[in-house]
Each structure stands twice: as C-alpha cells, then as structure tokens.
Amino acid sequence: MNSGGAASQHRRQSRRPCFPYLSLILSFAVLVATVNGGEFTDSSSIISRFQQYLKINTAHPEPNYHKAADFIVSAANSLSLESQILEFAKGKPLVLLKWAGSDPTLPSVLLNSHTDVVPAEQEKWAHAPFDAHLDPSSGHIYARGSQDMKCVGLQYLEAIGKLQISGYRPIRTVYLSFVPDEEIGGHDGAEKFADSEVFKKMNVGIVLDEGLPSPTDNYRLFYAEKCPWWLVIKATGAPGHGAKLYDNTAMENLLKSIESVRRFRAAQFDLVKSGLKAEGEVISVNMVFLKAGTPSPTGFVMNLQPSEALAGFDIRVPPTADSASLERRIAEEWAPASRNMTFELGQFKQKVSVFDEFGKPILTSSDSSNPWWKLLEKAIRDANGKPGKPEIFPASTDARYFRERGLPAIGFSPMSNTPILLHDHNEFLNKDEYLKGIDIYESVIKAYASYADHQKDEASRDEL
Numbered sequence: 001m002n003s004g005g006a007a008s009q010h011r012r013q014s015r016r017p018c019f020p021y022l023s024l025i026l027s028f029a030v031l032v033a034t035v036n037g038g039e040f041t042d043s044s045s046i047i048s049r050f051q052q053y054l055k056i057n058t059a060h061p062e063p064n065y066h067k068a069a070d071f072i073v074s075a076a077n078s079l080s081l082e083s084q085i086l087e088f089a090k091g092k093p094l095v096l097l098k099w100a101g102s103d104p105t106l107p108s109v110l111l112n113s114h115t116d117v118v119p120a121e122q123e124k125w126a127h128a129p130f131d132a133h134l135d136p137s138s139g140h141i142y143a144r145g146s147q148d149m150k151c152v153g154l155q156y157l158e159a160i161g162k163l164q165i166s167g168y169r170p171i172r173t174v175y176l177s178f179v180p181d182e183e184i185g186g187h188d189g190a191e192k193f194a195d196s197e198v199f200k201k202m203n204v205g206i207v208l209d210e211g212l213p214s215p216t217d218n219y220r221l222f223y224a225e226k227c228p229w230w231l232v233i234k235a236t237g238a239p240g241h242g243a244k245l246y247d248n249t250a251m252e253n254l255l256k257s258i259e260s261v262r263r264f265r266a267a268q269f270d271l272v273k274s275g276l277k278a279e280g281e282v283i284s285v286n287m288v289f290l291k292a293g294t295p296s297p298t299g300f301v302m303n304l305q306p307s308e309a310l311a312g313f314d315i316r317v318p319p320t321a322d323s324a325s326l327e328r329r330i331a332e333e334w335a336p337a338s339r340n341m342t343f344e345l346g347q348f349k350q351k352v353s354v355f356d357e358f359g360k361p362i363l364t365s366s367d368s369s370n371p372w373w374k375l376l377e378k379a380i381r382d383a384n385g386k387p388g389k390p391e392i393f394p395a396s397t398d399a400r401y402f403r404e405r406g407l408p409a410i411g412f413s414p415m416s417n418t419p420i421l422l423h424d425h426n427e428f429l430n431k432d433e434y435l436k437g438i439d440i441y442e443s444v445i446k447a448y449a450s451y452a453d454h455q456k457d458e459a460s461r462d463e464l
C-alpha cells in the first residue's frame with residue numbers, strides 16, 4: 001500500500017541473466033529434495049523462512065533490494081521455478097518467477113507482491129522491526145513488512161511448494177512478480193513492468209495483489225482503489241489595509257471555498273456514518289494546507305490583507321464516483337472564476353485517472369461476469385475461510401497498473417482476525433494466521449491454475 005501515484009517520466013529496461021545465488025543457501029534448498037514433504041511442510045521451517053525474509057531490511061530510503069532478490073531466487077530455485085531478474089531502473093531488481101502450466105495457450109495467472117517496506121521508528125517498537133521476533137506466548141511475529149506485504153509474497157511460494165509435494169501440476173502458467181518501489185509509487189517497479197514487452201508476452205489473464213487485514217473472521221477482497229487527486233486552489237483579491245471592510249479579498253474568497261468543501265466533506269462522511277455507503281465508496285476530501293499572509297520578522301504583517309491565499313486538499317475518488325460532476329463542482333463551487341479563484345489542471349499536484357486506458361472505470365468486476373472472482377471466493381471457502389464482500393481499497397497499490405491495462409486484478413492478503421497495522425508501529429502477523437494463509441493460497445492457486453475456459457463452456461452446455 002502507498003499513499004498515491006503519479007505518472008512516470010521515462011522508461012528503461014535492462015535485463016540480466018539470473019545465476020544461482022550460492023551465498024544464500026536457505027532451508028528452501030533442501031526442501032524439494034525431500035519430496036515426501038515432511039521437512040517442507042513442517043510449520044517451524046515455514047515460519048523460520050518467513051522470519052528470514054522479514055529480517056532483510058528493505059525499508060526506504062535505502063532498501064536492500066538485492067538481498068531480497070537473492071532470497072527469492074534461491075527459494076524459487078529450490079522449487080524448480082524459472083526465474084529472471086528484470087531491472088527497469090538501476091538498483092531496483094524485479095524478480096519474475098514462472099511455474100509453467102501444461103497449456104501455454106491459456107492466459108496466465110500473475111501473483112504480485114512488493115519487496116519494499118516503509119521505514120520504521122525503531123524506538124517506538126516493542127521489538128526491533130527487522131528482528132522478526134516471534135512472541136512465544138501470543139505467536140505474533142513482529143516485523144515491518146509482516147502485513148505489508150512480505151507475508152503474501154512468501155505465502156505464494158510456500159503454497160506452490162505444498163502443491164508440488166501433493167503432485168499437482170498447473171494447467172495455466174503461474175507467474176510470480178516480486179516488485180520494488182511500491183511504497184514510493186511503483187513507478188520503477190510495477191508500472192514499468194506492466195508496460196514492458198516481457199509483460200505482454202506473459203499473456204496475463206488475472207492478477208492477485210495486496211489487500212488489507214481484517215479484524216473479523218472475513219477475508220477482505222478489493223476490486224478497485226480510490227484515485228488520489230491532490231488539489232491546490234488559489235484565491236486572489238485586491239490587497240488592502242487590515243482595518244478596511246471591502247468585498248472580494250483573497251482571504252474572503254478562499255474562506256467561501258473552504259466552507260463549500262467542508263459541507264461536501266460532511267455530506268460524504270454522513271453517508272458513511274449512517275451506514276448507507278462504505279468508506280471506500282465515498283469521495284473523501286481533507287484540507288492539508290493553508291498558505292496566506294505576508295511574513296514579517298516576527299511572524300506576519302497584521303495590518304495588511306494579502307492579495308493571495310492558497311489551500312491544498314487531498315481528495316480520494318472511487319472509480320465508481322461521478323468524476324465529471326466532481327470536476328464541475330471544483331470549477332463552479334470550490335474555485336469559481338467569479339470569485340477570483342483559480343484551479344487549473346496544472347494545479348492538481350496529482351490526478352490519477354478514474355478510467356483505464358480503454359476509457360472504462362478502473363475497476364475489476366466482482367459479479368458473475370468475472371469468473372476469477374467466483375473462483376477466488378469458492379477457493380477461500382474450500383480452505384475454510386470466509387470471503388467478505390467486495391470493497392474499494394482506501395489507498396493506492398500496484399494493482400492499478402494492471403487494472404489500467406484492462407486486466408482484472410484483485411487485492412487480497414489472507415489475514416483475518418488481525419488488526420490493521422500497515423505502516424504502523426509494532427506491525428505483526430500471528431504465525432497461525434500466516435500458516436492458514438498458505439492453505440488459502442494453496443486452494444486459490446490450484447483453482448486458478450486449473451481453470452480452463454473450456455470447462456466453463458462445458459458447464460454452461462450442461463446447464464442447457
């Protein structure tokens with residue numbers, strides 16, 4: 001999860017071959033040799049592998065991407081997955097793994113996760129954020145990235161390991177991408193990847209990416225995310241003496257706009273409070289800065305009404321909202337030229353489109369038109385999990401780069417009965433939740449990789 005995203009400026013792609021990383025002989029390496037699976041499925045080895053991944057400090061501003069990439073490649077080697085490292089930006093490796101399916105003509109399944117994490121204020125944590133401390137009484141594993149989202153990346157691999165041991169062979173090809181950079185916008189990771197020739201050749205049919213933990217029994221499933229519009233409005237007016245009453249001052253003009261924004265915000269918030277809409281379904285708007293006044297050595301000049309005043313707003317727009325009407329509202333009520341207000345497209349610090357490249361709202365269908373949604377729900381239930389109702393993600397993730405290309409992408413991190421601690425102090429995941437998540441993915445990956453379109457055809461013929 002990250003705060004938002006802007007368009008990238010340049011594209012560059014290099015590729016280097018992937019060699020076995022002898023420096024990292026992980027417990028993974030011995031596992032697939034023991035094909036009976038005893039050691040692989042042993043939960044203490046699974047937890048210890050998770051801890052090893054968590055201990056790699058991939059926090060911004062200096063994430064140790066190469067160590068994380070080595071770890072993933074080494075794990076992939078032990079599972080006999082094909083691997084390659086792509087570097088769309090220097091020093092930012094993206095690990096791409098492939099589990100080849102028996103029918104390469106079918107669109108593939110992509111399991112995405114990011115390797116970077118946000119920084120942690122070590123002194124505010126009960127356990128050091130990169131120690132991956134396992135509390136013996138609670139079973140909680142404390143680490144930055146335990147929820148967001150090293151858990152998911154490694155759960156994919158563990159699930160594949162279990163499927164291999166069970167003798168399962170995929171029909172569809174399954175790819176896994178471990179991308180850098182998500183926490184700072186994903187521009188050198190998922191964005192360039194989704195735009196690359198390599199990606200095109202993968203013929204991806206469905207993407208799974210991160211979701212959020214759920215404090216209840218239900219797993220949370222996300223079909224879209226809010227698009228950040230960072231708006232700056234500027235009011236101008238004649239300057240004047242601080243003692244004079246006159247119309248159309250910059251401050252007066254700005255205050256009227258702020259009042260109008262405030263009313264809109266309250267109305268959206270009321271929809272959430274009354275339960276009529278979920279938080280993801282409304283437009284949120286929060287004022288994040290105010291800038292006005294004439295500075296003086298001791299503060300601000302007090303007897304002068306300034307000629308300019310600015311305010312900034314963080315607006316989050318769900319793709320299901322009427323964005324054209326919001327744009328009209330901005331132009332007519334929040335920053336009307338009639339009140340000497342300006343807002344130009346250039347004054348959006350950021351404006352992520354609510355439409356994909358085909359002009360459709362950037363969301364993944366969660367109804368019967370999308371077989372992947374139903375398959376996911378069923379696979380979760382088959383593994384004794386409870387899928388929640390489809391939601392809109394409140395912030396931004398890499399999933400948008402795949403949705404932008406018209407691909408279905410579902411946000412899902414299998415963490416139930418877990419407090420939401422992404423980016424927070426003392427981020428943790430319980431070891432039993434982690435292990436349960438692997439079983440969930442085992443079921444999901446099997447369902448996805450076994451899904452062949454002709455089965456659907458047969459099923460519908462049977463109904464006829």
Ligand SMILES: [Zn+2]
Nearest residue numbers: 001148149210
């Ligand atoms: Zn994340």
